[in-house]
Each structure stands twice: as C-alpha cells, then as structure tokens.
Amino acid sequence: MNQAPVSCIPAGKMSKAKKVLDEAREIQNPELDLADKSISTFEEMPGLLNMINITRLTLSHNKIQAVPPGLANLVNLEILNLFNNHITELPISLSQMPKLRILNVGMNKLDVLPRGFGAFPVLEVLDLTYNNLSEKNLPGNFFMMETLRALYLADNDFEYLPPEIGQLKNLQILVLRENDLIELPKEIGELTRLRELHIQGNRLTVLPPEIGNLDLVSNKAVFRMEFNPWVTPIGDQLQVGISHVIDYIRSETYRYVYNRHQSAKGPPPPIENDKSKKISRVR
Amino acid sequence: MPGVTEMSLDNMFCSRCREGFVPHEKIVNSNGELWHPQCFVCAQCFRPFPDGIFYEFEGYKYCEHDFHVLFAPCCEKCGEFVIGRVIKAMNANWHPGCFRCEECNGELADAGFIKCQGRALCHTCNARVKAGVLGKYICHQCHGVIDDKPLRFRGELYHPYHFNCTACGIELNSDAREVNSRPGYAANEMNELYCLRCHDKMGIPICGACRRPIEERVVTALGKHWHVEHFVCAKCEKPFLGHRHYEKKGLAYCETHYHQLFGNLCFVCNQVISGDVFTALNKAWCVHHFACAFCDQKMNQKTKFFEFDLKPACKKCYDKFPQELKKRMRRMYDLNPKRIPV
Numbered sequence: 001m002n003q004a005p006v007s008c009i010p011a012g013k014m015s016k017a018k019k020v021l022d023e024a025r026e027i028q029n030p031e032l033d034l035a036d037k038s039i040s041t042f043e044e045m046p047g048l049l050n051m052i053n054i055t056r057l058t059l060s061h062n063k064i065q066a067v068p069p070g071l072a073n074l075v076n077l078e079i080l081n082l083f084n085n086h087i088t089e090l091p092i093s094l095s096q097m098p099k100l101r102i103l104n105v106g107m108n109k110l111d112v113l114p115r116g117f118g119a120f121p122v123l124e125v126l127d128l129t130y131n132n133l134s135e136k137n138l139p140g141n142f143f144m145m146e147t148l149r150a151l152y153l154a155d156n157d158f159e160y161l162p163p164e165i166g167q168l169k170n171l172q173i174l175v176l177r178e179n180d181l182i183e184l185p186k187e188i189g190e191l192t193r194l195r196e197l198h199i200q201g202n203r204l205t206v207l208p209p210e211i212g213n214l215d216l217v218s219n220k221a222v223f224r225m226e227f228n229p230w231v232t233p234i235g236d237q238l239q240v241g242i243s244h245v246i247d248y249i250r251s252e253t254y255r256y257v258y259n260r261h262q263s264a265k266g267p268p269p270p271i272e273n274d275k276s277k278k279i280s281r282v283r
Numbered sequence: 284m285p286g287v288t289e290m291s292l293d294n295m296f297c298s299r300c301r302e303g304f305v306p307h308e309k310i311v312n313s314n315g316e317l318w319h320p321q322c323f324v325c326a327q328c329f330r331p332f333p334d335g336i337f338y339e340f341e342g343y344k345y346c347e348h349d350f351h352v353l354f355a356p357c358c359e360k361c362g363e364f365v366i367g368r369v370i371k372a373m374n375a376n377w378h379p380g381c382f383r384c385e386e387c388n389g390e391l392a393d394a395g396f397i398k399c400q401g402r403a404l405c406h407t408c409n410a411r412v413k414a415g416v417l418g419k420y421i422c423h424q425c426h427g428v429i430d431d432k433p434l435r436f437r438g439e440l441y442h443p444y445h446f447n448c449t450a451c452g453i454e455l456n457s458d459a460r461e462v463n464s465r466p467g468y469a470a471n472e473m474n475e476l477y478c479l480r481c482h483d484k485m486g487i488p489i490c491g492a493c494r495r496p497i498e499e500r501v502v503t504a505l506g507k508h509w510h511v512e513h514f515v516c517a518k519c520e521k522p523f524l525g526h527r528h529y530e531k532k533g534l535a536y537c538e539t540h541y542h543q544l545f546g547n548l549c550f551v552c553n554q555v556i557s558g559d560v561f562t563a564l565n566k567a568w569c570v571h572h573f574a575c576a577f578c579d580q581k582m583n584q585k586t587k588f589f590e591f592d593l594k595p596a597c598k599k600c601y602d603k604f605p606q607e608l609k610k611r612m613r614r615m616y617d618l619n620p621k622r623i624p625v
Contacts, residue, residue, distance in 0.1 A: 031579075033578075033579065033580075035578040035579070035580070036578070036599075036603075056579065058578060058579040060577055060578045060579075060600070061577075061578065061600070061603055079551075079579070081577075081578070081579055083577045083578075084577070084603060101553075102551065104576070104577070106577075107604075124553060125550075127576075129592065130608070149553065152592060152594075154592050155608070173593075175592045175593075177592060178611065195565070196565060196593060198592060198593075200615065201611075201615065220545075220565070221565075222565045222593060226615070227615065277605075277607040278605070278607060278608075279605045279607075
C-alpha cells in the first residue's frame with residue numbers, strides 16, 4: 001500500500017494551489033484565480049509574494065485567517081478579492097499598495113480596520129460587506145479615500161454614519177443595507193455623483209432634507225429605503241413610490257416636519273435585525 | 284476683260300515722269316499705277332527699293348530706312364524706332380516693353396500709370412509713395428488721399444463712399460463688412476460689401492456660444508453654428524477641434540465626460556467602453572470585465588446570476604452564502620435569477 005508523504009499541510013490541498021501558481025508563472029498570467037481552494041494560510045502558496053507581475057489575486061471562499069503584510073509586495077496588484085474568508089485583521093501595509101483599485105474583504109470577521117487604513121492612493125471600490133464594523137472602529141482617515149467610487153458597508157453594525165462621508169466626492173455607490181443606522185448625516189447631500197444608495201433594513205425614521213439635492217430618481221439611479229421605521233408621511237409616500245418620497249423630501253412641508261422631529265427627538269427605535277446567526281460572529 | 288483689251292501703249296504713261304512707254308520696254312505696275320523701272324525709286328534717296336519693299340505716306344513712296352528716318356517715332360528709353368504699337372505718354376514715344384514704372388519696373392502699357400512728381404508710376408507704387416509721404420492711404424479707385432478710416436475690399440484700400448451696400452444700396456462707411464461669399468476659398472475676387480446693419484441681418488452664421496458672426500471656419504452641430512474654438516465640451520469646456528463629440532439633451536460632450544456623466548464606463552476598469560457593453564444592475568461592463576463580483580469568474584450574456592446589493596453573483600457563489608443571509612435576502616427581495624440584456 002502506498003502511503004502519501006507526511007506533511008503538516010494535506011498534500012492534495014497544497015498541490016491544488018501550487019498548481020495554479022506554477023501554471024501562472026509558466027504562462028506569465030497576471031491574473032491569479034485561487035477561489036475555493038480550501039486555503040487556510042498564505043504558506044500554502046509558496047512564492048506568491050514574489051510574483052510581482054500579477055494584477056489580480058482572487059482568494060474568495062477560502063479559510064484564510066491572517067493576511068501577511070508582505071502581500072503589499074505585489075506592487076502591480078489592482079484587484080484583490082478576499083471575499084468569504086475568516087479574516088479578523090488586515091495589515092496596514094495594504095493601504096500603501098500603489099495600484100490597488102478594487103479591494104473586496106466582504107464576508108469576513110473584521111471587527112476593526114487598522115489605524116491609517118484610509119491611505120490607499122487609488123482605491124476605487126471597497127467592499128466591506130458582512131463584517132462586524134461600526135463607526136466606532138473606523139480609522140480616523142477612513143473618509144480621505146477621495147478616489148473611492150463605491151463603498152459597500154451592508155450587513156455591518158453602524159448606528160451613525162460619520163459626517164465625513166461628505167468628503168468622498170467621487171462616490172457613486174453607497175450601500176448601508178441592514179446596519180443599525182439611527183440617522184443619516186446631512187453631509188450625504190454633498191455626494192453629488194451618488195447614483196446608488198441602499199439604506200434598507202435600518203432603524204431610520206427621517207431623512208435629512210439635503211438628500212433632496214441628489215439625483216436618486218432618474219433612470220440611472222437606484223434608491224432602496226424599505227424596511228425602516230419611517231415617520232408616517234415618509235412611509236405613506238414610500239407606498240406610492242420612491243419618486244414621491246423624493247418630491248416630498250424636497251417640499252417645505254417636509255422641512256417643517258423634519259425640524260420638529262429633530263427637536264422632539266425620542267429614543268431611537270429598537271434593533272430589529274437579529275445578527276446572532278451571522279457567520280462573521282462565529283469564533 | 285474689256286479694260287485690258289482696250290489698253291494700248293498710246294494712252295499709258297509713267298506715274299513719275301509722265302513720259303510714255305516704248306514698245307517692249309519693261310513696265311512696273313504697282314496698284315494699277317505704271318512706272319519706268321528707273322522711275323520706281325524712293326522719293327527721298329532716289330534709289331530702288333531694297334527687296335521691293337516700300338512705305339507709302341501722303342502719296343509718296345519711301346524705302347524702309349528713309350521712311351523710319353522721316354516719320355517713325357523713336358523710343359524715349361532705348362532710342363530705337365518704334366515699329367507696331369507705340370505708347371505715347373509723358374510727352375514721348377515708347378515701346379510697350381520700355382514704358383515701365385520707375386519704382387517697381389512693372390510694365391505700365393496696359394495697367395495704366397499715374398504721373399507723380401514727373402515720374403510715371405503704377406497705381407500701387409503711387410499709393411505707397413503718397414502714403415509714405417503723407418502717412419495716409421491712397422484710394423485705389425480715385426487715387427485721392429483717404430483722410431478717415433479706409434475700407435478694405437478685395438485686398439485694396441478705398442474711400443468707403445465709393446461703394447454701396449450689396450443688400451440695401453446705402454452708401455457705405457468704414458463700418459462696412461467684406462463678406463467672403465464662398466466660404467472655404469481664400470480667393471477674394473468674389474467678395475462683396477455690406478453695411479453693418481445688413482451684414483448682421485443676413486445669413487452670416489452667428490456663433491451659438493459667443494453670439495458673434497463667424498467669419499472663418501464654421502462648425503455646425505446641435506442645430507447651431509459655432510466658431511471652431513467655441514464648440515466645446517459642456518463639462519470640461521475644451522474645444523473638440525475636430526475630435527468626436529457626443530450629444531445629449533442639446534449639449535455636446537467629449538468622450539470622457541460623456542461616458543463619465545452618462546454611464547458607459549466599465550464598473551471594473553472605469554474605462555470608456557468602446558466595444559460591446561454588458562448592462563445590468565444599474566452598471567455597465569466591458570467584455571473583459573463582466574464577472575462575478577465574488578469569485579471574479581467571467582460571465583457572458585447567457586450566464587445566470589443573482590443580484591446582491593446590485594452586484595452580480597454567480598450561482599456557485601450565491602450557493603456559498605450563509606443560510607441566514609439568504610433567508611434575509613429572500614425576505615427582502617424577489618430572487619428570480621435574471622438574464623442579462625446585452
């Protein structure tokens with residue numbers, strides 16, 4: 001009977017990832033597809049950090065827990081996809097990657113982002129969907145990523161969106177679905193290029209009137225706001241359609257309703273989303 | 284012929300000496316007049332005509348040399364006899380080729396000349412000399428000094444009052460406009476003059492940006508005319524200068540800003556999509572980058588995918604989503620897999 005050689009890493013797995021790497025090296029392929037390869041650590045991908053020519057690295061659907069700081073050696077990387085892993089922390093070095101445009105760390109176990117994380121020079125799309133992030137554990141420079149086109153924060157734990165969001169002048173897509181948002185800052189009205197806004201499944205009761213400055217009702221725009229405990233007039237307008245909500249938000253009547261609501265602020269609505277079963281919480 | 288048969292020696296005599304002719308004597312006949320050969324000679328030198336060529340003047344015949352000496356004009360410039368066309372000017376005779384402008388040496392015979400301080404000058408040199416003296420222009424029509432502003436027409440300067448408006452006939456002033464009636468042609472011989480009022484009213488294109496008439500190249504777009512340098516992108520305001528422009532709602536845009544504003548930038552590479560476009564989920568992708576947002580596997584127009592926060596998820600990825608998430612998604616959305624319209 002032939003016995004497989006003894007190793008701390010199962011041989012079958014190692015050869016799987018290694019094969020992809022060897023192949024890529026051989027044909028000089030700058031795009032690495034390593035999705036769903038049961039990879040737990042970067043050690044299973046020998047030589048990866050020396051392949052400085054690669055422009056895309058896809059590691060989704062693995063079991064990676066830690067990202068080595070040396071990943072930032074891949075100075076030509078433009079797309080890094082770490083979706084659906086077990087990552088709890090990211091190295092600060094990632095934010096120094098000179099060409100990184102798209103970073104997907106969705107569906108991981110991030111409780112916090114490192115200090116200085118907002119230093120990315122050219123980041124355009126940042127996907128942090130389905131983690132355990134809130135305004136309390138964002139780094140101070142998070143909203144200085146002026147090149148950002150899309151920010152995905154759905155399925156996290158935000159109760160307030162920092163007013164600095166207004167600094168993301170290039171933002172076209174903002175997804176805040178199913179957080180615990182109690183209110184939105186008026187600075188959201190400064191995101192003049194926004195054409196996708198998802199705020200459904202939060203604890204919002206009113207919208208800042210400044211949101212009326214945005215073009216969210218054209219055929220090039222999407223605005224999702226269902227499943228919030230809206231005040232009655234907004235809820236009524238929503239029944240007939242988003243465009244009616246926006247018309248109403250822009251009216252003098254609403255400005256009055258909003259001011260009155262802000263001055264007589266009651267306790268925030270209770271949290272309805274049950275997050276206990278989220279896999280990002282499983283330790 | 285009766286005249287010939289009636290002719291006899293008795294009634295024939297020499298035109299010069301009036302003597303008759305001896306039978307069989309040689310007779311010279313010239314234009315019906317008869318001569319003794321010794322009598323058919325030059326009236327000046329009494330010698331026979333060389334080669335039989337003679338010049339007749341007031342009934343007398345002269346040899347070529349004596350005729351020139353007696354009657355032909357001498358060219359003021361070269362001193363030779365002037366045969367053929369004689370230019371009489373400046374109290375003298377000239378060969379046409381010898382009568383030239385004393386400034387520029389151009390021939391004056393057909394162009395005409397102007398006497399200027401005892402010199403014969405062409406119009407141009409005369410105007411220049413006079414202007415140089417006076418610091419003023421000389422009218423190309425009346426050759427008088429132009430005291431006020433001159434009117435430029437087909438390359439020359441004039442008193443404006445020599446002309447009338449081509450449209451309304453009013454006498455022109457220096458505000459008059461010269462119109463190139465054949466846009467695109469540099470030649471000005473077809474140009475016409477209009478008074479300012481008619482000029483502004485007639486079909487001269489008006490620039491849609493600056494509202495001023497367009498005298499040079501005209502760009503026609505969006506149903507309006509534009510100065511080349513005024514036809515610009517509505518966003519960045521850079522002139523197209525012949526580059527492609529894109530129209531939207533009565534405005535023109537450069538390629539970059541049209542796509543930036545109206546959405547045909549690829550969601551992944553953020554570049555203008557020149558070839559086929561995948562459009563779905565409020566986004567567009569170029570053929571290279573239409574892929575699952577979660578595993579980056581390429582998709583095509585036949586691939587079924589799920590929508591997750593308006594990102595495309597392939598079936599394999601969607602199946603890997605945690606149960607609790609799918610339960611929430613089902614609660615919130617209608618989850619029919621959709622085909623991509625291409």
